Amino acid sequence: MSTNERLLAALVRLTSGNSQVNTTAGRVVFVESAEHADFALGLGDCPEDVVFTPEQFEGGISEPGDELFAGDGLFVYTQDYLSTPFLAVAGPTIVRMTGQEDHRAFLEDADLARSRGEFVEQLLNPSVFLADQCALGSTHLCGAPALLRLHIRASGEVCTSPGGSVLGTVESTVDELEAAAEVRAGDVCLNGVVDASDVDAARAERPWLSRYLRTLDVLRGLRAQGRAGYRVSGFGGRLVGTLPALDEPADAPLLLWNDSEHLLCDTATGRLFRLGADAARLTELLLVTGSGDEALVLAREHLDLADAVVADALGVVARHFEQAA
Secondary structure: OOHHHHHHHHHHHHHHOEHHHHHHHOOEEEEOOHHHHHHHHHHOOOOOOEEEOOOOEEEOOOOOOOEEEEOOOEEEEEEEHHHHHHOOOOOOEEEEOOOHHHHHHHHHHHHHHHHHOOOOHHHHOOOEEEOOHHHHOOOOOEOHHHOOEEEEOOOOEEEOOOOOOOOEEOOOOHHHHHHHHHHOOOHHHOOOOOOHHHHHHHHHHOOOHHHHHHHHHHHHHHHHOOOOOOEEOOEOOOOOOOOOOOOOOOOOOEEEEOOOOEEEEOOOOOOEEEEOHHHHHHHHHHHHHOOHHHHHHHHHHHOOOOHHHHHHHHHHHHHHHHHOO
């Protein structure tokens, strides 16, 4: 991995807020002012930690329009969410919630994706990274209590992100910062710019928000491979079009398809499995029910197949994925 790739990966961990991303890669600290560099460097206590100090970069990542210059020609841009549909992506871009209007627009776009399968094109660009997903998602784990990411303002205030609430200052101890972050894990990463009650209400009303965010990640990853035009089960419809309205768990695999292939993606590992059309339909029934017996009932009702045929086929599909772990 080149220096620029390593720095960009650290910036993605820094902005995402997802502890499932951060835990295996160490703590990331961004400090705006050189006078607080020693404090920031003191927070990096293992080889996997990354600390950004003003000696290593120019610019910033906090406000819309900010540009960060680091490494060997790495340019990272920052934009507000409302500007996303009009964004001409010229390179790595962080998209932030900067206020209530941004958050409302995010929810409207998520609702549109859920009901009609229409995703904001720019959010599928492999160079666009949505910030503070731990606060946006319904079940995303937050790395705040373990201080897996920190942003130290020029004033000396310490936050998990530019839009987060203040945890303390450079005069605070690590224990004090951890205690402050523990109070509202997730909300603490965004409630400096978005009211915490609005964030909580949105997640309660839309328990599928984390699934939406993971879908964006998967579609973005496929775009990076030059693969596009996929529909996603549960977003705008189902492969088995007559299925009743049922919700999979947020962390269940994603079923995707286009005119040429059907794919199942394990969102935890990113692994992709190619399926035949019939196996994909049966897999969809397993995903929405989580039960072979319930999937059998749905298959009888919606696929017009004999019980023995369906039971045998479901067994083959289940064994295939067990063998693939």
